[in-house]
Amino acid sequence: MRSTRVRIAIDAMGGDNAPAEIVAGALRAQEELGVDVLLVGDPQQIEASLKQHTQSSSLEIVPSEGAIEMSEEPLIALRRKPKASINVAMDLVKKKRADAVVSAGHSGAAMAAALLRLGRLPGIDRPAIGAVLPTMIAGKPVLILDVGANVDCRPKFLEQFALMGSIYSQYVLGVAEPKVGLLNIGEEPNKGNELAIQTHQLLEENPNIPFIGNAEGRDVLSGHFDVIVCDGFAGNVLLKFAEAVGEVALQILRQELPRGLHGKVGVSFLRPNLKRIKQRMDHAEHGGGLLLGVAGICIISHGSSQAPTIFNAARLAKDAIDNEVLDRIAVTSRLAES
Known part of the structure; x- marks a missing residue:
């Protein structure tokens, strides 16, 4: 230190x-x-x-x-x-x-x-931008990388992203034993394109990476994974979609909760809760991405x-x-x- x-x-x-x-x-x-x-x-x-x-x-x-x-x-x-x-x-x-x-x-x-x-x-070989997103488990964010630095990747690049992400998760985010996943269209090792299949094998064979398997889109914000690796094209789409979903959810809460007399009364009691919800979902809370x-x-x-x-x-x-x-x-x- x-x-x-x-x-x-x-x-x-x-x-x-x-x-x-x-x-x-x-x-x-x-x-x-x-x-x-x-x-x-x-x-x-x-x-x-x-x-x-x-x-x-x-x-x-x-x-x-x-x-x-x-x-x-x-x-x-x-x-x-x-x-x-x-x-x-x-x-x-x-x-x-x-x-x-x-x-x-x-x-x-x-x-x-x-x-x-x-x-x-x-x-x-290639740097990666890591972005932190909230998950369904309070106080347990997930690190996604790469989210835009490399549109086209080789399996070796993704292996390096996983290595850097696990170190960042452990020493900056405070996760004692980070769980690393590979973004894919299925859980099985043979699913996905050639990049995903070859990367899965590299991650599985690397003793320095705590790899636990493929992560489907529904798993990204589940809290089951601490680090998820992908190429910059998929990662950037994922990041911006997740941010948009967060903004939509907050907007819906603002529109729907005050409806009717009970809603107007209830909102006054719920303000501390709504503030905490915003903090968990707002990308501003994380400051940005670290170029690893x-x-x-x-x-x-x-x-x-x-x-x-x-x-x-x-x-x-x-x-x-x-x-x-x-x-x-x-x-x-x-x-x-x-």
């Missing part, structure tokens, strides 16, 4: 609500988490956002020029804008001025910048992130740093290769 104070570089220009909401979340993170925050972006815009808050700020501002827009092709834009906020933030980690990066900007650009500037961990497999801690948050999401992303980064996730993945990967 680390004894030095964690330093987090936050891309102040990334996301739909930048920089105001990013700055608000960063201020809260520095105050409540005890971390040092470096806000990367346009100094004038950041200063204007800081003036909206009454608390005194010791946040360090690191100047950058521009940001990668959602409409831009990541690699081309990163090369054309070397001083863009996400590039500058990644360079801070590369130069050891920061321990982690948080960005709600272009996710493809964040991943590409991490690969170009930080590189991959030894023994890892690169040689640095990188949290990719939603483009629509507001202050609470940025705060939770900073918390997620601090947990990963405090629990030495990078070192554990690197060591386990080397052991698996030997």
